[in-house]
Amino acid sequence: MQMRRVVVTGMGAVSPFGRGVECLMANLTAGQSAVTAVPELARITGLRSWVAARVPGIDPKQIPRKFRRSMSSMSVFATLASYDAIAQAGLTPEACTSGDLGVVIGSTIGPTQVIEEFFRDFFTDRSLERMRSTLFFQIMNHSCATNVAQALDITGRILAPAAACSTGCQAVGYGYELIAMGKQEFLLCGGADEFHPLSAATFDVMTAASTRYNDCPRRTPRPFDHDRDGVVCGEGSGILLLESLESARRRGARILAEVLGFATVTDPISIANPGAESMATCMQKALLDGGLAPGDIDYVNAHATATLQGDPAECEAILRVFGDGIPVSSLKGHLGHTMAASGALELIATVEMLNRGTLLPTLNLDAVDPSCAGVRHVRGVEAIPIQRAVKNSFALGGVNSSLIVGRYAYD
């Protein structure tokens, strides 16, 4: 089968820094942290991680009530990010309704806050008489994808991958494959998640959440650092508008990047603990998919969430595939772990790095841990022209994924 080339022509970000790709990049470049203390977490018995990276200052009323009524926060984030991606790509309302545009957006789980509120009310008298008609539409697994489609009048395919922290990366990868195969002309791809104490508790119960920096939240998480102590949960949404190269050129759209390769694999050695071998296999398969050699890659945007086991495993895998010279950084120090959004949000930042010729460092990496040594860590903002980058996302459940994006060379 003749595969088509796939490019990125629009991006939208609702990140823990706020709305917009410019807002994201300005804060990342300035070395800002979006992590804050969350006092309500300190009042939960047994929870030891009291920090998070929450999305500030979003007005859901920018979305008409007709569509907003069926949305939890994660769908609001995804919809606003989709509005921005569509606007940047210059896609017309006619293109949205043409059937050529589809949606590939997923989340880790449904909105826990909405479910909690429903059951809190339900258990007062076990009555369903107060149940809202829109409850199901907020909690169904494909809520983000379908809410975006409804709000933008999209009539193409809908896919809602759910692979925890790999969701965003997988969504872009699956979108890339669908367009390459000619199944869709355009796809809004990405992930979204909203914070709930259960997110922090999920990692805390496995002793993988950051607990030692509750009184100085900006100093955590600390990917690759000697004093790292785990994940800081975040929220948000990253959305990329993918389309075929022919379509982008025909429309005269500005091409932000080309998607060059993708792979996703499962690691059955553990449902919780990451293994370097599968991570390396994933990156190698992505290279193979793109017909690329390790030497063609200039930068790796790591998954690295600052866990004791995950960071060294990823370093070992990168070292095995690319050697010790390739620049590596993680954006979790700035953004926390935005879960299903992380792969897409960090991919957006990676695309911006390609276009700006600037590498962003790992925030809070003060002293590289010996277990994470060997790779070339980016320690400060570096002005280095890069052509191609790998974006990794490695999820609980043993779901690994790697994407390769490159600068598009205009003729």
Add this chain to the structure above:
Amino acid sequence: MTDQEIIQGIDKALLEEFEFNADDMRPEAALGETLGLDSLDYVDMVIVLERAFSFKIRDEEAIRKIRTLGDIHAFVIGKYRQQEREA
């Protein structure tokens, strides 16, 4: 509570829930055509009114005949007075 106070209570509850344009909230306003409510909104409208006036109306036959905001006013006033008589 006077009829006018009941009407104000209805309009306030519906305005908050459905974010109507206040200028559209006239008694003759059609719930569907003018105010833009659909079948999902009708379900939630019943819940909003039940919460605001502490009565149960979901299974009332008269609910299905409501077409305008004025119909809601009349229905709720009637239900409220009935509840007063039975108290």
